[in-house]
Amino acid sequence: MVDIKQYIIAAGTSVIDAMSIIDKGGKGIAFVCKDRNLVGSLSDGDIRRYILSGGDIMKAADDIAVKRCVHVGTDELDLAEKLLHQNKFRAIPVTDQDGMLCSIQFSDQIVAHYPSQLKLPVVIMAGGKGTRLYPYTKILPKPLIPINDIPITEHIMQQFYNFGCDDFAMIVNHQKEMIKAFFFELKGPYHVRFIDEELPLGTGGGLKLMEGMLDGPFFFTNCDTLIEADYEQIYRQHVRDKNIATIVCATQKVTIPYGTVSVKQDGQLLEMQEKPQYSFLINTGFYLLDSKIMGYIPENTFIHITEIIEKCCLAGERVGVFPISELQWSDMGQLAELRNMQKKKESEGLGG
Numbered sequence: 001m002v003d004i005k006q007y008i009i010a011a012g013t014s015v016i017d018a019m020s021i022i023d024k025g026g027k028g029i030a031f032v033c034k035d036r037n038l039v040g041s042l043s044d045g046d047i048r049r050y051i052l053s054g055g056d057i058m059k060a061a062d063d064i065a066v067k068r069c070v071h072v073g074t075d076e077l078d079l080a081e082k083l084l085h086q087n088k089f090r091a092i093p094v095t096d097q098d099g100m101l102c103s104i105q106f107s108d109q110i111v112a113h114y115p116s117q118l119k120l121p122v123v124i125m126a127g128g129k130g131t132r133l134y135p136y137t138k139i140l141p142k143p144l145i146p147i148n149d150i151p152i153t154e155h156i157m158q159q160f161y162n163f164g165c166d167d168f169a170m171i172v173n174h175q176k177e178m179i180k181a182f183f184f185e186l187k188g189p190y191h192v193r194f195i196d197e198e199l200p201l202g203t204g205g206g207l208k209l210m211e212g213m214l215d216g217p218f219f220f221t222n223c224d225t226l227i228e229a230d231y232e233q234i235y236r237q238h239v240r241d242k243n244i245a246t247i248v249c250a251t252q253k254v255t256i257p258y259g260t261v262s263v264k265q266d267g268q269l270l271e272m273q274e275k276p277q278y279s280f281l282i283n284t285g286f287y288l289l290d291s292k293i294m295g296y297i298p299e300n301t302f303i304h305i306t307e308i309i310e311k312c313c314l315a316g317e318r319v320g321v322f323p324i325s326e327l328q329w330s331d332m333g334q335l336a337e338l339r340n341m342q343k344k345k346e347s348e349g350l351g352g
Contacts, residue, residue: 004112007091007104008033009042011062018061019047027106029090032065036100038093040065071095074233075251077325080105102230116232117164120288121214124153126223127173127197127206141175143223144182145332151182152332153223157190160219163231166190169213170223171206173197203285204305207297214291220305222285224332229324237322238288244317245309246288249281250329281321284329288322 007025009018011034022030022044032039042065050064051057071093072080080092084107094103104112126143143153157168172179172194183192197206207220217238219231227248238246255277262270287305296311297303313319 002110002112004101004104004114007031007112008101009061009065010034011039011060013061014058015047015050015055015061015064016057018042019044019057022047027090031069031091031093031101031104032062033101034062038069038071038095038099038101040067041069041091041093042066043090069093073097074102074230075323075325077105077327078251081327096233102233111228113162113230114232115164116162118232118235119164119167120235121167121169121218122157122160122165123207123210123214123218123220124156124168124170124223125203125206125221126153126170126179127176127200128223141179143170143179147332152226154186154188155226156221156223157188157192159226159228160231161189165219165231168192169195169210171195171197171209173200173206199300200302201300202302202304204297204308205301205303207305207308208294208299208301211294211297214294217288217290220287220289225285226330226332227284227286227324228328228330229322234288234322237320241320242318243288243320244290244293244312246320246322247309248284248286248288248322248324250284250324250326252280252282252326254278254280281323282326282329284324284331 006021007027007030009021009030009032011032013021018030022028022042029041029043031041039062042061046064046066055064070083070089072083072095074094074096077094080094083089083092084105088107090107092105093101094105096102102113106112124143126141128142144151146152147155153170160168166189168190170179170183170192173196176194176196180194195206195209197209201208203222217235221227229248234246234248255275257275259272259274260276261272264270283306293308293312296308296315309319
């Protein structure tokens with residue numbers, strides 16, 4: 001994880017000290033913040049022009065910062081990518097609904113976050129056969145399918161570790177001994193334990209095997225889903241709204257490649273649309289759950305996590321949704337997406 005603090009200028013910092021921060025960051029730009037609230041942006045060019053005009057370098061940097069700098073919300077990262085590409089911006093700050101800086105998207109695809117120490121346990125569903133990835137899964141279990149020399153599950157663990165989570169439980173079934181052997185040999189900063197699922201219990205039934213092992217909030221994810229979002233912000237929303245479950249959902253746009261026609265009841269034309277576009281929220285298979293959800297899971301029963309969450313809703317429990325950009329979600333469950341993820345990691349210089 002790239003530490004966002006190296007690109008932040010605290011309000012009241014002098015112009016000359018701001019120059020040093022920008023130089024050390026190496027991106028030619030930094031952002032002025034007051035208690036994490038975004039004040040404005042300041043580039044090396046802004047400072048150069050200020051000095052050439054006779055400005056006082058001991059003056060506070062926030063006085064010369066661009067106050068109305070372009071920024072996007074946490075659910076608008078696709079817009080950030082578009083702005084970076086179309087307008088050739090160096091960076092776009094990402095803020096929450098209160099104007100607090102959450103991350104910075106740079107033009108070279110680097111993303112800077114605040115260091116986090118969530119320390120929440122993580123449960124990974126790793127018992128499926130991965131039939132959508134055949135013939136890869138004829139040889140390897142899905143959790144060990146490599147993305148540029150690193151298994152997808154290790155990528156997932158690293159993302160959690162970036163936010164201070166190092167306690168992992170893997171619910172395993174199919175080819176479980178191979179999975180255990182790999183993680184036994186893995187030299188990483190993680191603590192991994194295994195929960196044996198003797199019979200297939202769906203995407204939620206295996207969670208019942210951990211009853212009594214978890215107390216409070218925990219992350220729950222498929223082993224083929226990589227979410228590159230602010231996990232701390234997901235946690236804050238979950239706690240603030242007192243949810244029993246928070247579902248991380250990705251926005252996805254679908255364009256119908258044809259003109260569509262709507263018809264009145266009498267058979268007359270109502271409306272024509274040329275290649276209409278629709279937006280949906282897609283369940284990514286990534287959740288933040290409270291341990292009391294165990295009370296809604298039957299023992300030794302095949303059941304999916306979505307059915308369990310529906311039971312919670314019917315019982316009047318609070319279930320939230322945390323929206324992210326489709327660019328923040330990678331799904332390795334299909335061959336085409338597997339290749340897309342491999343290309344993405346190659347561009348980031350990870351693995352291989």
